[in-house]
Amino acid sequence: MSVIRQARLGDARAIGRIEVETWRTTYAGMLPDRVLLGMSEQRQAGSWASFLRHRPGDVYVAEAEGAGGRLLGFGNCGPQRDPAFAFAGEVYTLYVLPDAQGGGLGRQLLLALFARLLDGGHRSALVWVVRANPARFFYERLGGKLALQRPIPVGGRPIDAMGYGWTDLGAVLEREARSRARF
Ligand SMILES: CC(C)(COP(=O)(O)OP(=O)(O)OC[C@H]1O[C@@H](n2cnc3c(N)ncnc32)[C@H](O)[C@@H]1OP(=O)(O)O)[C@@H](O)C(=O)NCCC(=O)NCCS
Numbered sequence: 083m084s085v086i087r088q089a090r091l092g093d094a095r096a097i098g099r100i101e102v103e104t105w106r107t108t109y110a111g112m113l114p115d116r117v118l119l120g121m122s123e124q125r126q127a128g129s130w131a132s133f134l135r136h137r138p139g140d141v142y143v144a145e146a147e148g149a150g151g152r153l154l155g156f157g158n159c160g161p162q163r164d165p166a167f168a169f170a171g172e173v174y175t176l177y178v179l180p181d182a183q184g185g186g187l188g189r190q191l192l193l194a195l196f197a198r199l200l201d202g203g204h205r206s207a208l209v210w211v212v213r214a215n216p217a218r219f220f221y222e223r224l225g226g227k228l229a230l231q232r233p234i235p236v237g238g239r240p241i242d243a244m245g246y247g248w249t250d251l252g253a254v255l256e257r258e259a260r261s262r263a264r265f
Contacts, residue, residue, distance in 0.1 A: 084154060084182075086190045089141035091134050096153040097143065098127030104177040112214045117237035133158065142194045144178065144187040154182040159195040162208050167230065169247055171204030176217075192224055193258055196251045206249045210234065213242035221246040225254050 089097065102121045109118060134141055137160060144155040155178035162172040173195050178187045199207055209226065211218045222228075230245030248254055 083147045084144045084187060084190075085147055086142055086144055086187075086194050088139055089134060089143045089156065091131060091138075093141075093143055093153060093156075094131035094134055095123075095127045097130045097141070097156045098123045098125075100153060100156060100177055100179055101126045101130075101175070104179060107180050108177075108215060108217070109212065112212050113241060114237040114239055140198065142191055142198070144182070144191055154179050155187050155191055157191045157195050159199050159207070161204065167208060167245070169206045169208035169229075169249075171199035171202070171207040171251070173199075173207060173209040176209070188220055189224060189258075193255060196248070196255055200251045200255070205251055206247065207251055208245050208247050210243050210245050213244050218244055218246065225257070 102123045105113075105121060106118050130141070137158075140160050141156060141158040143153050146152045146154055155176075157173060157176035159171060159173045162169045173192065176188060176191055176195070178191070196207060208229065209221060211221060213231075226246030226248055228244055229247035232243060232245070233240035234243045235241070
């Protein structure tokens with residue numbers, strides 16, 4: 083069993099480690115090797131510590147229950163960053179460790195981020211996903227609609243990305259709660 087909770091400053095190191103591991107397993111062959119090889123857990127941990135200091139509450143983690151409480155995944159959210167797009171909120175990242183994928187943690191984390199956005203007055207949300215990443219089917223499964231497509235520069239190379247949108251986060255949360263109640 084795992085719990086979903088808001089991240090604490092002390093989680094920054096584990097979050098940085100998960101980020102580097104999942105980037106390398108997910109994006110091999112999709113993003114330039116030198117970007118993946120050049121990642122550093124320590125650097126990522128530093129930038130997560132900074133995010134957590136400035137935006138406590140906008141990062142969620144999935145933690146294995148029991149002694150040790152290993153972190154298995156994380157995600158963060160906030161205001162949508164591009165004024166050209168009508169979505170209010172954005173899910174910036176969502177990563178679950180490879181050995182914990184497929185067990186429902188991604189869904190629980192995404193719904194926690196949606197609830198957080200809604201609490202902050204953001205009724206709609208956008209998430210960007212690399213076109214070649216099968217994670218886009220996960221977003222489709224969770225009701226996301228393909229809304230935008232554009233290349234995003236990564237390591238000096240344009241990478242095709244797709245923006246999935248949800249126009250009514252309240253309806254998504256209600257639908258998911260109803261479907262959980264059936265089981
Ligand atoms: C994408 C990711 C967050 C999904 O989390 P997860 O814990 O593996 O997914 P869940 O078990 O919660 O899946 C929820 C539903 O989506 C479906 N799903 C998940 N990944 C899928 C995929 N790649 N293709 C199709 N369906 C998928 C599941 O089958 C499940 O369906 P159900 O409603 O019938 O049960 C996770 O796999 C991951 O971290 N991947 C690598 C990193 C990544 O690409 N992150 C996204 C960056 S934008």
